[in-house]
Amino acid sequence: MARYVVYRLLQTIPVLFGVSVVVFLLVRLIPGNPAIAILGSRATPELVARVKDELGLDLPLWQQYLNWLGNVMRLQFGISFFYQSDVAPITFGRLPITLALLIYSTLMALFISVPLATIAALRRGGFVDQAIRLLFTATLGIPSFWLAIILALVLGVQLKLFPIAGPGNGGLDTVWHLTLPALTIALSISPILARSLRSSLIEVLGSDPITTGRAAGLRRPTLLWSYTLRNSLLPLITVLALNLGWMIGGTVIVEQVFGLPGLGSLLLTSISSRDYAIIQFVTLVFAVLVILVNLVADLSYAFLDPRVSLRR
């Protein structure tokens, strides 16, 4: 187990290095002189020269990267031209809402997909299975920004069940305000979760322990809960971690539509204010979040299923 943990930790180093290179190169994609692009309408020859000097744009690319990496190592992630302050506190201030949204929508997605996948697997090939499959096939192509507007219109404006804008006043009020945004993301991720859970359930249902349990005359609920679901939920950790990127894409969209002050809306508003330092840093934070969650998922999976760490 310890060897697996070390191995898995070492594995993240080259990925983190590559991620830093990509994030650094992002700003090089700006066509023309980045200093002018960063300054926008404020660009005067003196300011352009100063920014160019600050960013070291005259140095060779590898040296620019090393300088940038050195700053990142010293936790200096750049200055936001729009907010006139360090990007890190601005960005991390937005993190709680995004994390809350991710956790809330994950729970909601499990609440939707686990029962439906279980029914589909138990009635494999039957009418209910086909109907659930068709339903999820249809929901797969729903654009989140459209679904967000429709949910806000129907459940928010017409039925007045949930608030449709802003983060609320903390605590339960925030949970209340996050319900529609989380539901939007949950509905977009549920088809993927349900599909993989259904196939792993079918696999477990046909396995030896279940057959033995059946032969021993165990009651159906016992078989289902203690034998089947527990074994089938494990792969779901991996599926959830693998689809975190998809869910983060969802948070970017719903945060903007529902006016939530999270990382995603920070990313989108920074584009119109041409705040490249923020765009760069938010992208980095999202990538690191994905890497961390996948690391935790792999380690917890290995912890829950010893076969994983022994294989290596």
Next chain:
Amino acid sequence: MTAMNRIQRARGLPVRPVRSFWQLLAAPGWGRRIGIVGMLLITAAAIFAPFLTPYDPEALDLATGLQAPSAAHWFGTNQLGQDIYTRVLYGARIDLLIGTVGVSIPFVMGIVVGLVAGWFGGWVDGLIGRIVDVVVAFPFLVLVIAIVAMLGPGLVNFFIAVSLVSWVAYARIIRGETLVAKNREYVLAARALGYRDTRIMFRHLLPNAIAPAVVFAMSDFILDILAGASLGFFGLGVQPPAPEWGVMIAEGRNFVITAPWVVVFPGLAIITVGLFVSLIGDGLADWVRRVDARE
């Protein structure tokens, strides 16, 4: 393709069935057939849009703004008096283009990279593997948005961003398939005959490794349309007044309470395309599984 299959059959080497379009349509499985016919109809509607509607998608007529669906305007009109039905039809041209280009370029890139990684192995494979690990660490939409933010909004820059990001999925799939197929008899035979690496890779390995990538391309097509429409919605993709479906939804957003049809119909268009393409993808996946089982 067919010539090569004949030669392989003559040599008694394993051959996958010829996957012509008509066979694809005729093979059992209703979902796939409905999906293919549906997509053909939508494509035809996009091409022949001028014959299917009397209106111009971008002509302004403020006198008829925000009209509810009626016999004259099937899907209603938007705040500028433009006919929504007409704009949805013309929008299909843009959104189907988004899906097609957004799949084609990464598809070709991923196939070449995946073949190279799987065939040569060693440090080439290791290097490509690390690059793939890095790209998949970024959430797809976030990286696409970040790249477009740097390059500037617009369809061409969206295609550049998607090409830079989504080739990795194809490369992974083709690499895996190549590793399996590499040691099959027909590849060993081709090697024994002294064929060049490129010939074996593209003419022998690729036809046998491509099926799962084609299946994935169907979900990728939907993903690209969703991403393209999302960027259009946020003003980062296709620019208004072009009738891209995401742009149309953004236009109608402020009137959604009084005139929901402006938002509803472009969204239904995206969902319909997604449903048909998913049906094709599911059908293809079943078929590939069946063919694999037979072998």
